[in-house]
Amino acid sequence: MYKIILLPGDGIGIEVTKSALSVMKTVAELFNVELEFEKHLIGGSSYDAYGEPLTKETLQACYNSDAVFLGAVGGYKWESLPHNLKPEAALLKLRKALGLFTNIRPAKIYKPLIDSSSLKKEVLSGVDFLVLRELTGGIYFGEPREFDANHGLNTMVYFKDEVERIAHMAFKIARERNNKVTSVDKANVLEVSQFWRNVVHQVHKEYEDVLLNDLYVDNAAMQIVHNPKQFDVILTSNLFGDILSDIAGMITGSLGMLPSASLGNKYALYEPVHGSAPDIAGQNKANPLAAIASVAMMFDYSFEMKKAASLINEAIVKTLEDGYRTVDIQSEGCKIVSTEKMTQIVITNFKELYHNQAIGLFTL
Numbered sequence: 124m125y126k127i128i129l130l131p132g133d134g135i136g137i138e139v140t141k142s143a144l145s146v147m148k149t150v151a152e153l154f155n156v157e158l159e160f161e162k163h164l165i166g167g168s169s170y171d172a173y174g175e176p177l178t179k180e181t182l183q184a185c186y187n188s189d190a191v192f193l194g195a196v197g198g199y200k201w202e203s204l205p206h207n208l209k210p211e212a213a214l215l216k217l218r219k220a221l222g223l224f225t226n227i228r229p230a231k232i233y234k235p236l237i238d239s240s241s242l243k244k245e246v247l248s249g250v251d252f253l254v255l256r257e258l259t260g261g262i263y264f265g266e267p268r269e270f271d272a273n274h275g276l277n278t279m280v281y282f283k284d285e286v287e288r289i290a291h292m293a294f295k296i297a298r299e300r301n302n303k304v305t306s307v308d309k310a311n312v313l314e315v316s317q318f319w320r321n322v323v324h325q326v327h328k329e330y331e332d333v334l335l336n337d338l339y340v341d342n343a344a345m346q347i348v349h350n351p352k353q354f355d356v357i358l359t360s361n362l363f364g365d366i367l368s369d370i371a372g373m374i375t376g377s378l379g380m381l382p383s384a385s386l387g388n389k390y391a392l393y394e395p396v397h398g399s400a401p402d403i404a405g406q407n408k409a410n411p412l413a414a415i416a417s418v419a420m421m422f423d424y425s426f427e428m429k430k431a432a433s434l435i436n437e438a439i440v441k442t443l444e445d446g447y448r449t450v451d452i453q454s455e456g457c458k459i460v461s462t463e464k465m466t467q468i469v470i471t472n473f474k475e476l477y478h479n480q481a482i483g484l485f486t487l
C-alpha cells in the first residue's frame with residue numbers, strides 16, 4: 124500500500140490534480156496496487172483558510188507519505204502578501220523540509236506537437252534531455268538575506284555535500300540515459316561556481332564512463348535554443364536551473380506538457396511545471412497532460428512501476444496523435460477538448476494499451 128498526498132493548491136492546480144487522481148486510480152485498478160489518497164490545502168487556498176500557505180498539518184501529512192502530488196500554487200489574489208505568506212513560500216518551505224534536493228525537468232519533444240514550438244523542426248526533432256536542478260540550496264536559501272530602503276542582499280552559497288549529492292544523481296541518471304552530463308555554472312565570475320565545478324569534477328572520477336563537460340550559464344541558455352540535441356543531462360544550481368528549465372520547457376512547444384519530479388533521500392514530490400494560470404482557472408480548459416505525465420514520473424521513480432509509467436506516456440502520445448488538444452496547444456484541424464475530456468481520452472487509451480500488451484504477453 125502506498126500513501127499519496129494530494130496538494131491541489133490554487134487555480135488550475137485544482138483541476139489538473141483531479142485528472143492526475145483519475146489516472147492514479149486507473150493504475151491502481153489495472154496493476155492491482157493499493158493506493159491511499161489524502162488531500163490537503165497548500166498555497167493561496169491554505170492562506171485563505173488558515174492564514175498561512177503551508178500548515179503544520181499539511182507538512183506532517185507529507186512526512187507520512189510515500190509520494191506527494193502537487194498541482195500548482197499562486198495567483199493574483201495573493202501577490203501583494205509579504206514574502207513569507209505568499210503561496211510560493213509554501214513550495215520553497217516544502218522542498219526544504221522534505222529534503223527534495225534533486226529537481227528533474229525533462230524536455231522532450233512530443234512529435235505531434237513539433238509545429239507548436241517557436242524553433243524549427245530540424246533543430247527540434249530528436250531532442251530529449253533533462254534539466255537536473257539543485258533545489259534546496261544556493262541563492263534561494265543562502266543566509267544572510269535582507270533588504271531595506273537602501274539595499275537588497277542575498278547569498279549564493281554551496282556546501283560540498285550539497286554539490287556532491289546532486290552530482291552523484293546527475294551521473295547516475297546519465298548512465299541510464301545517453302551517458303552525458305553538462306554542468307552549468309558561472310565559474311568565470313563567481314567563486315561559488317568555481318567551487319561547484321571543482322566538486323563536480325571530483326565526483327566525476329567515480330563515473331569516468333560518463334562524458335562530462337562544463338558550460339557557462341549564458342552560453343548554455345544560448346545553446347539550448349541553438350542546438351538542443353547536444354544535451355542529455357544538464358546539471359545546475361538552483362537559480363540557473365530555474366531559468367534554464369523554463370527555456371528548455373518553452374522550446375518543446377508548451378509549458379502545459381511538462382512534468383517534474385523533486386526527489387530527496389526519503390521523500391518525493393511530483394508536479395506539472397506550468398503554474399496556476401489564474402486567467403483560465405475553473406473553466407475546464409487547462410491542459411492536464413503535464414499533470415498526467417507527472418503521475419507517470421511518480422510510478423517510475425517512487426514505486427518502480429516502469430510499465431505503468433511508460434503506458435501512461437504512450438497513452439498521452441496516442442491522444443495527441445489522434446488530434447485531441449486543449450486550447451493551449453490547439454492547431455489547425457485538431458479537436459479541441461476540455462480538461463475532463465482530455466483526461467478521459469488518455470485514460471481510455473491507457474486502458475486499451477494495457478489490455479493490448481496483456482494480450483500480447485499472453486500469446487507470446
Ligand code: IPM
Nearest residue numbers: 197211212214215365368396
Ligand atoms: C519553479 C517556480 C518556483 C521556483 C517559484 C514559484 C518559487 O518558478 O518551480 O520553477 O522559482 O523554484
Ligand code: MN
Nearest residue numbers: 365366368369
Ligand atoms: Mn521557475
